[in-house]
Amino acid sequence: MRPHPGKLGAYGIGVLLTALLLAAPILYIFSYVFQPAGEVWQHLADTVLQEYVLNSLWLMLGVGAGTLVLGVGTAWLTTLCEFPGRRVFQWALLLPMAVPAYIIAYTYTGLLDFAGPVQTYLREWFDWGFGDYWFPEIRSLPGAIVMLSLVLYPYVYLLARAAFLEQSVCVLEVSRTLGCGPWRGFFTVALPLARPAIIAGLTLALMEALADFGTVQYFGVNTFTTGIFRTWFGLGDSGAAAQLAALLMTFVLVLIVLERWSRRQARYHHTTQRYRELPRYPLRGWTAAGALAACVLPLAFGFLIPGGQLAVWGFATYGETLDAQFFVLVRNSVLLAAGAALIALALALFLAYGKRLHGARSVAAAVRIAGMGYAVPGMVIAVGVMLPFAWIDNTVDAWMRAQFGISTGLLLSGTLVALLFAYTVRFLAVALHTVDAALGKIRPSMDDAARSLGWRPTQVLGRIHLPIMRGSLLTALLLVFVDVLKELPATLVLRPFNFNTLAVRAFELASDEMLAQSATAALAIVLAGLLPVILLSRSINRSRPGFANVA
Numbered sequence: 001m002r003p004h005p006g007k008l009g010a011y012g013i014g015v016l017l018t019a020l021l022l023a024a025p026i027l028y029i030f031s032y033v034f035q036p037a038g039e040v041w042q043h044l045a046d047t048v049l050q051e052y053v054l055n056s057l058w059l060m061l062g063v064g065a066g067t068l069v070l071g072v073g074t075a076w077l078t079t080l081c082e083f084p085g086r087r088v089f090q091w092a093l094l095l096p097m098a099v100p101a102y103i104i105a106y107t108y109t110g111l112l113d114f115a116g117p118v119q120t121y122l123r124e125w126f127d128w129g130f131g132d133y134w135f136p137e138i139r140s141l142p143g144a145i146v147m148l149s150l151v152l153y154p155y156v157y158l159l160a161r162a163a164f165l166e167q168s169v170c171v172l173e174v175s176r177t178l179g180c181g182p183w184r185g186f187f188t189v190a191l192p193l194a195r196p197a198i199i200a201g202l203t204l205a206l207m208e209a210l211a212d213f214g215t216v217q218y219f220g221v222n223t224f225t226t227g228i229f230r231t232w233f234g235l236g237d238s239g240a241a242a243q244l245a246a247l248l249m250t251f252v253l254v255l256i257v258l259e260r261w262s263r264r265q266a267r268y269h270h271t272t273q274r275y276r277e278l279p280r281y282p283l284r285g286w287t288a289a290g291a292l293a294a295c296v297l298p299l300a301f302g303f304l305i306p307g308g309q310l311a312v313w314g315f316a317t318y319g320e321t322l323d324a325q326f327f328v329l330v331r332n333s334v335l336l337a338a339g340a341a342l343i344a345l346a347l348a349l350f351l352a353y354g355k356r357l358h359g360a361r362s363v364a365a366a367v368r369i370a371g372m373g374y375a376v377p378g379m380v381i382a383v384g385v386m387l388p389f390a391w392i393d394n395t396v397d398a399w400m401r402a403q404f405g406i407s408t409g410l411l412l413s414g415t416l417v418a419l420l421f422a423y424t425v426r427f428l429a430v431a432l433h434t435v436d437a438a439l440g441k442i443r444p445s446m447d448d449a450a451r452s453l454g455w456r457p458t459q460v461l462g463r464i465h466l467p468i469m470r471g472s473l474l475t476a477l478l479l480v481f482v483d484v485l486k487e488l489p490a491t492l493v494l495r496p497f498n499f500n501t502l503a504v505r506a507f508e509l510a511s512d513e514m515l516a517q518s519a520t521a522a523l524a525i526v527l528a529g530l531l532p533v534i535l536l537s538r539s540i541n542r543s544r545p546g547f548a549n550v551a
Contacts, residue, residue, distance in 0.1 A: 011457070012363050015354035018347065019366035022425050025384025026376055029249060032242040040237040044227070044244070052227045052244075056210060056251065058141055059148070059223060063209040064202060066149025070298045071156025071205075072198055076186055077295060079164040082280040083288040089295040090161075091537035096302030097154040098529030100486040102214025102507060103522040105147045107306035109218070110313070110515040112138045139219045147219075148209050150302035155208070156201035163197035164190060203255055210251055211377030213489040214507055224248040225379045225489060232493070238387055245380040252376060307526065313519030321520040330524060333501040336416070337484040340423035341431075344480045345473060347424065348431035353461055356439050356447075367432070374429035378422070382493035385422045389413040419494045426490060427483045431476040438472035439465065478532040485528050 077083070078090045096104075112118050112135075119135055122128065137143065191198075213225040224244060232241040283291050314321075351367045373381060389412040397408045412418055442465060450460045466473070488503045495504065502521040509518035 009358070011354055012358045012360060015351055015358075015363050016366045018351065019370035022347075022370045022373065022428060024388065025381055025422070025425055026249070026372065028388050029242055029245050029380055029384040032239065032246045035239070035243070038237065038239055040231065040235050040240040041243055044231065044240060048222060048227065051222050052224050055141060055216075055221055056223045056248075059145060059209055059216070059221075060206050060251075062142070062145030063148045063152060064206055066145060067153040067156045067205040068198070068202055070149065070153035071158075071201060072160050072191070072194075074153075074295055074298065075157045075160035075164055076190065077291045079161055080186075080190070080280055081283050081291055083283040083291040085292060085295070089299070091534065092299055092303075093157055093295060094154050094533045094537050095299065095530070096151045097158075098482075098533050099151050099303060099306060099526050100214070100488070100503070100522075101148050101151045101208075101212055102218060102488060102510070103310070103525065104151055104302070104306045105144070105215040105218050106506070106510040106515050106518060106522065107309040108143075108147065109138055111305075111309060112136075141219075141221050144212075144215050144219045144221050147215050148212060150298065152205040152208055153298060153302070155205040156198060159197040159201035159204075160194055163194035206255055207252060207374075207377075210248065210255075211379070211489070213377075213379055213492070218507075218510060224251070225377060228379050228383060229489070229493070232383065238383070238390075242383050242387060245377075245383045248380055249376060310519045310523050310526065313516040314523050317516045318520055321517055326520065329500055329502050329505050329521065332499065333485055333503070333524075336419070336423075336501060337481045340420055340427065340484045341477045341480040343420060343424050344428050344431045345435070345477050347428060348435045348476065349461075349473075352432060352436045352439050353457075353465070355436070357457055367436075371429035371432045373425040374427065376426070378426055378487055378490035379493065381422050381426050382490040385418055385425070385490075386413055386494060389418050414494075414496055416496060416499075419491065419496070422490045422494055423484050423487065426487070427480045430479045430483060434472050434476035434479065435469070438469040442468055475532070475535050478535060482529045482532050485525055 074089070074093050078086055078093065110116055114130075114135075122133070122135075126133075210223075211225065212223075213229065216223045217226050217229070224247065228241050228244045228248070231237055231244055347370075351370055355363050355367045376384075393408075393410050393413050396411060400406045400408050446464055447460055450464055451457075455463070485501075486503060488507055491501055491504055492507070495501070500508075502524050506518040506521040506525070509515075509521070
């Protein structure tokens with residue numbers, strides 16, 4: 001009863017056009033690769049381009065190693081080992097995901113700088129003076145690597161733990177009967193089986209590291225994102241900024257290609273349907289203490305210490321920060337995030353249901369392309385939105401002046417329309433993957449039965465699919481909401497004049513060395529991120545096949 005895959009119809013054509021519109025900023029940036037280099041680009045190539053490339057590479061290598069060790073190690077311990085506190089760590093290790101990287105950078109700078117409490121107490125205790133001791137410089141490339149690793153390891157933890165939970169008990173039991181202990185079983189059985197999920201989580205973490213702007217800008221580390229911002233606003237050359245953005249996108253594409261290549265034709269299927277609660281390795285004594293420390297350290301440094309410092313600063317400064325302007329920032333941030341989340345969810349439903357309805361390869365490919373925005377840094381999308389919108393504004397203005405002698409000014413660029421469009425391009429994939437996965441769990445025979453009763457596709461969606469997917473839709477909405485609330489680069493570039501959000505205000509205050517005053521806005525962003533993290537944790541625990549039988 002479903003439409004023939006070869007016939008697109010109006011819905012299929014609508015899906016194709018929507019996907020093309022959402023991919024337009026990315027395609028526009030790519031077009032700059034083929035344009036001749038100008039004087040500014042040549043100046044960048046002669047002076048700072050090599051530094052941008054090297055720093056970005058070191059950042060990727062460092063964050064990759066850090067997130068891999070923290071994410072995979074803690075996922076293995078909480079899934080297949082039994083030690084004190086394991087049940088709490090299962091969900092608590094996701095908490096650093098609620099903290100934006102630039103906020104954790106501010107808190108550790110306040111704690112570890114020369115005038116911070118750590119160095120001050122050290123000087124008092126040991127009677128040291130300036131220059132009498134060595135202390136690691138937090139505002140450096142290694143400092144940025146540590147900050148990003150602490151907040152991005154949950155990406156690897158999340159997917160690695162889900163992969164470990166899905167592994168068949170038969171495989172693990174067979175490895176144990178062959179004499180594999182915990183370490184050998186981990187390296188020879190569990191790790192290879194979880195490899196695709198771990199690589200996917202690592203790729204996400206590396207993309208986020210490449211996309212980061214607040215941390216590297218605050219630490220004075222020159223990377224592609226800081227270079228794009230300075231080229232646009234400092235040198236005033238949008239073309240050179242777009243060429244830098246195109247170069248950054250090649251880094252992202254290389255990451256995607258490497259991730260696909262690492263899988264090649266390999267398949268990682270379980271050949272059994274036997275699922276029951278995984279037998280865990282009981283840890284005692286020093287091994288239990290080691291596992292406890294391995295889980296406590298990333299949680300403490302990634303969430304508890306920066307969260308505690310923010311709470312102290314917020315309590316000390318709330319009298320001067322909780323004013324009418326703060327509540328305007330909250331209103332702006334919430335309305336913007338809610339609007340972007342609703343638009344992204346509506347488009348995700350439209351695209352995912354279009355793919356389910358038609359099944360044509362062109363529609364599936366278009367939906368996949370529309371979801372690529374999440375792999376592109378916010379700064380690049382901002383450039384990709386601003387340039388064509390500015391061209392449209394200038395063209396319309398010139399035509400209206402020539403025809404009617406009226407100036408239309410800026411209709412799109414510098415407005416909330418541009419900002420919402422950029423958010424949608426960037427975070428559509430978050431909603432799309434959640435909705436697509438929820439639709440995939442509904443048997444097609446239900447669609448056929450409803451259509452045989454004469455229901456139209458929209459009736460099937462509204463009366464069958466939406467009620468079943470209610471939980472997934474809420475999860476998608478919350479995830480996009482929090483991502484938009486934390487987004488900094490695109491907001492900095494595209495926000496209308498005299499319009500601020502919590503993320504931008506926290507960045508501005510911290511950049512002016514008013515770290516304590518930035519805590520209230522930062523705390524609001526962190527608290528908003530906690531609910532989606534809890535939902536994610538519940539979703540992971542329920543991801544194991546046969547959950548109902550083992551819970």
